Amino acid sequence: MKIGFIGCGNMATSIIKGIIRKQIIDAENIIASAKTKATLDRVQKELGVKVSTDNLEVTENSDILVLAVKPQYYPEVIAQIKDVVRKEQIVISIAPGKTLDWLQEQFGGSVRLVRTMPNTPALVGEGMTGACRNEYVTDEDYATVLQILGSFGEVETIPENLMDVCVSVSGSSPAYIYILIEAMADGAVADGMPRAQAYKFAAQSVLGSAKMVLETGKHPGELKDQVCSPGGTTIEAVRVLEEKGFRSSVIEAMKACVRKARGI
Ligand SMILES: NC(=O)C1=CN([C@@H]2O[C@H](COP(=O)(O)OP(=O)(O)OC[C@H]3O[C@@H](n4cnc5c(N)ncnc54)[C@H](O)[C@@H]3O)[C@@H](O)[C@H]2O)C=CC1
Numbered sequence: 001m002k003i004g005f006i007g008c009g010n011m012a013t014s015i016i017k018g019i020i021r022k023q024i025i026d027a028e029n030i031i032a033s034a035k036t037k038a039t040l041d042r043v044q045k046e047l048g049v050k051v052s053t054d055n056l057e058v059t060e061n062s063d064i065l066v067l068a069v070k071p072q073y074y075p076e077v078i079a080q081i082k083d084v085v086r087k088e089q090i091v092i093s094i095a096p097g098k099t100l101d102w103l104q105e106q107f108g109g110s111v112r113l114v115r116t117m118p119n120t121p122a123l124v125g126e127g128m129t130g131a132c133r134n135e136y137v138t139d140e141d142y143a144t145v146l147q148i149l150g151s152f153g154e155v156e157t158i159p160e161n162l163m164d165v166c167v168s169v170s171g172s173s174p175a176y177i178y179i180l181i182e183a184m185a186d187g188a189v190a191d192g193m194p195r196a197q198a199y200k201f202a203a204q205s206v207l208g209s210a211k212m213v214l215e216t217g218k219h220p221g222e223l224k225d226q227v228c229s230p231g232g233t234t235i236e237a238v239r240v241l242e243e244k245g246f247r248s249s250v251i252e253a254m255k256a257c258v259r260k261a262r263g264i
Pocket residue numbers: 006007008009010011012033034035036039055067068069070071073077094095096117118119120171172
């Protein structure tokens with residue numbers, strides 16, 4: 001099984017590291033392209049994979065091809081490779097807003113397409129990826145793709161009409177959490193904790209809270225109530241968060257994200 005990446009930036013790097021870490025595909029069976037030699041040198045040094053500036057070479061030397069360029073470059077990249085994509089090849093999209101129908105139209109034929117929305121925690125094997133496929137992808141092919149996507153975290157098949165929501169809730173959400181961690185650290189620094197220590201305390205608390213949700217299966221509200229001692233410190237913080245519109249700011253930000261993914 002050979003996998004190719006057209007473009008090897010933040011997302012492709014995260015995915016490749018996850019795949020290699022879980023030994024799903026050896027580095028020698030991974031090829032990536034980039035526009036600049038500097039990027040190619042970084043990728044080869046950092047990831048140990050084959051590299052090329054030629055997208056056609058990447059396409060011709062892969063069984064599974066990941067389009068890992070920014071959405072605005074999808075038309076030019078697909079136009080460049082569509083005549084060398086083979087019938088049995090699987091093409092994986094990781095871009096927001098590019099529907100299976102749109103991709104099919106760009107390729108101009110019955111290409112085996114899997115549309116996904118991963119996220120960068122793939123780098124540490126804790127990604128969350130939403131996926132869906134078109135009618136040309138066989139069950140066997142899709143099982144292979146899900147195994148690859150599962151090598152860098154969790155993967156779930158979702159209906160395509162939820163892919164834009166997948167962008168807001170997992171594709172983009174690491175950025176929201178990084179802002180939260182940064183703000184928590186600033187709050188700790190404001191009251192005297194050294195910054196490096198503040199980042200660790202903040203990040204580990206976010207990690208632990210997330211694991212509590214995932215591993216206890218309890219409602220986040222119930223878990224929040226377990227922290228809020230009557231008349232205690234936590235409920236004071238929660239009161240201010242509610243007063244400042246914490247929840248609605250998250251919801252509204254996610255709705256803006258979905259609108260952007262939908263091109264609205
Ligand atoms: N960064 C993230 O957290 C996530 C990104 N994505 C999607 O993944 C895709 C890539 O995003 P990033 O990795 O963040 O972008 P990036 O900008 O870090 O990487 C894209 C790479 O593609 C290269 N490139 C551009 N045109 C090219 C071409 N014609 N041929 C070969 N390489 C070319 C660029 O030089 C760059 O190195 C985008 O569609 C993005 O929406 C999806 C989920 C999460």
